[in-house]
Amino acid sequence: MKTNPFEKIGETFIYASNRAGQLAFMIKSTVIWFFKAPVEYGEIVKQSVRLGVNSVGVVMLTGLFTGMVLALQTGYTSISLFNEPLYIGTVVGFSIVKELGPVLTAMVVAGRAGAAVTAEIGTMKVTEQIDALYTLGTNPSRYLLIPRYFAFFITLPILTIIADFLGVLGGFAVAMIKLRIPSTVYWDNIFIYMDISNFMHGFLKTFFFAFIIATVSCYKGLKTEGGAEGVGKATTESVVGSMLLVLVFDYFISAFFIVIGLI
Amino acid sequence: MIKTESLRKSFSGKTVLDGIDVEISDGEIFGVMGLSGSGKSTFIKCLVRLVNPDGGRIIVDGRDILKVEGGVEMARFRRKFGYLFQEGALFDSLNVLENVCFGLRYLTDISPGEYARVAREKLELVGLKGVENMRISELSGGMKKRVALARAIAAEPKYMLYDEPTTGLDPSLTKKICRLIKEMQDRLGITSIIVTHKVEVAFSLSDRIAILMNGKFKVLGTPEEIRNSTSPIVKEFTDRSECF
Numbered sequence: 411m412k413t414n415p416f417e418k419i420g421e422t423f424i425y426a427s428n429r430a431g432q433l434a435f436m437i438k439s440t441v442i443w444f445f446k447a448p449v450e451y452g453e454i455v456k457q458s459v460r461l462g463v464n465s466v467g468v469v470m471l472t473g474l475f476t477g478m479v480l481a482l483q484t485g486y487t488s489i490s491l492f493n494e495p496l497y498i499g500t501v502v503g504f505s506i507v508k509e510l511g512p513v514l515t516a517m518v519v520a521g522r523a524g525a526a527v528t529a530e531i532g533t534m535k536v537t538e539q540i541d542a543l544y545t546l547g548t549n550p551s552r553y554l555l556i557p558r559y560f561a562f563f564i565t566l567p568i569l570t571i572i573a574d575f576l577g578v579l580g581g582f583a584v585a586m587i588k589l590r591i592p593s594t595v596y597w598d599n600i601f602i603y604m605d606i607s608n609f610m611h612g613f614l615k616t617f618f619f620a621f622i623i624a625t626v627s628c629y630k631g632l633k634t635e636g637g638a639e640g641v642g643k644a645t646t647e648s649v650v651g652s653m654l655l656v657l658v659f660d661y662f663i664s665a666f667f668i669v670i671g672l673i
Numbered sequence: 674m675i676k677t678e679s680l681r682k683s684f685s686g687k688t689v690l691d692g693i694d695v696e697i698s699d700g701e702i703f704g705v706m707g708l709s710g711s712g713k714s715t716f717i718k719c720l721v722r723l724v725n726p727d728g729g730r731i732i733v734d735g736r737d738i739l740k741v742e743g744g745v746e747m748a749r750f751r752r753k754f755g756y757l758f759q760e761g762a763l764f765d766s767l768n769v770l771e772n773v774c775f776g777l778r779y780l781t782d783i784s785p786g787e788y789a790r791v792a793r794e795k796l797e798l799v800g801l802k803g804v805e806n807m808r809i810s811e812l813s814g815g816m817k818k819r820v821a822l823a824r825a826i827a828a829e830p831k832y833m834l835y836d837e838p839t840t841g842l843d844p845s846l847t848k849k850i851c852r853l854i855k856e857m858q859d860r861l862g863i864t865s866i867i868v869t870h871k872v873e874v875a876f877s878l879s880d881r882i883a884i885l886m887n888g889k890f891k892v893l894g895t896p897e898e899i900r901n902s903t904s905p906i907v908k909e910f911t912d913r914s915e916c917f
Binding site for chain 1: 745754776825
């Protein structure tokens with residue numbers, strides 16, 4: 411049977427609109443419950459600890475080795491071009507604090523914590539635990555979503571600071587040991603050329619990333635269907651979706667910050 | 674009292690409920706029988722709007738619940754109902770006591786200090802003692818059902834909905850659960866709707882039984898009337914039922 415291409419386009423458009431509508435309803439319900447019912451502080455603490463503990467080890471390693479490899483590559487490129495390693499601290503500092511720290515941390519959190527959130531909510535969905543929440547007088551938005559949104563908003567900025575710190579420290583270690591740069595030169599390169607707005611540029615992005623990861627992982631969990639296979643599929647889609655959206659929005663958020671002077 | 678008028682529901686073009694009209698009196702145990710996939714669970718899910726019907730009316734204590742707007746208002750309305758899910762739907766992340774206490778927090782005005790005492794009482798009512806701190810994964814199928822039952826009745830609902838309360842249980846546990854439901858009915862006097870495909874469960878518990886077929890209650894009567902019925906629908910259903 412031949413399919414009309416316009417029918418296909420229409421179907422895709424309807425499907426995408428439907429998804430966007432469901433997503434908007436989920437966010438609306440979360441906001442309404444946030445204002446209309448007491449916040450579950452215990453759950454927020456529990457989720458924040460889980461999310462943080464889940465991701466902190468990988469974030470530390472990612473930050474440290476990213477900073478190290480950045481210093482190594484910059485150093486040897488600089489040596490081959492100018493016969494000496496120049497501005498290693500500046501390159502490492504700017505790259506880590508403005509881009510690599512926030513983005514790579516968001517990737518790790520999407521892969522570890524985001525996947526865990528989707529798998530947990532998805533399993534609850536297919537075993538009727540979500541329905542049970544309704545019959546026990548609460549709502550998934552109140553009991554599951556709000557605490558997880560808060561947990562992402564709390565942990566992602568903290569993890570990013572840890573990644574930034576270790577990245578710069580990793581770069582420092584390579585600069586000192588491998589490239590034989592005096593420590594004062596490395597730190598001067600950072601503190602002379604960088605200021606708080608550079609840090610804020612990267613730090614503020616983490617709240618947008620937290621929103622993206624929380625929204626995608628919760629939405630995918632709530633829309634899980636089809637037993638264990640469905641949970642696996644939803645988890646994969648959640649991780650891929652979160653990572654792609656983080657990368658795409660990273661560009662637009664950065665461009666916006668540059669426009670408003672937060673360079 | 675629960676009353677439905679022309680209740681309809683379809684999934685992807687397939688009609689599951691095709692105009693259900695029924696009136697369930699206070700204190701009654703109403704059994705809904707039907708083959709697997711006939712829409713029994715959908716019927717009781719519609720009553721608490723876990724599934725939104727396509728049309729018709731559901732009147733509970735004089736109020737049409739399809740006109741209840743907003744999640745917060747609906748959550749308040751659901752306080753009247755207890756729901757026993759087919760697989761229990763216990764929260765894996767919580768232990769037994771926390772599961773039973775869960776509803777007390779949202780459905781009642783009991784002070785938090787009293788939750789544990791009330792939850793223990795309900796666990797004793799379903800014949801469970803000393804399991805409060807066990808994880809859900811450590812429980813057997815029958816224990817899970819009983820914990821789920823304790824959780825469902827903890828807030829002392831006016832209406833109790835049972836979705837296949839004995840599925841997956843051996844005959845001895847089935848008898849035990851049936852006895853529990855009957856005892857609780859006598860003690861708490863709640864109105865119950867029991868969805869089951871097991872004929873002996875429906876017959877032993879219900880005041881009235883309806884057989885759901887092709888989206889409609891094809892037969893409705895007391896267990897005695899149904900037992901003596903010569904209707905081909907009753908015959909078809911009971912013949913196909915493995916337990917009759």
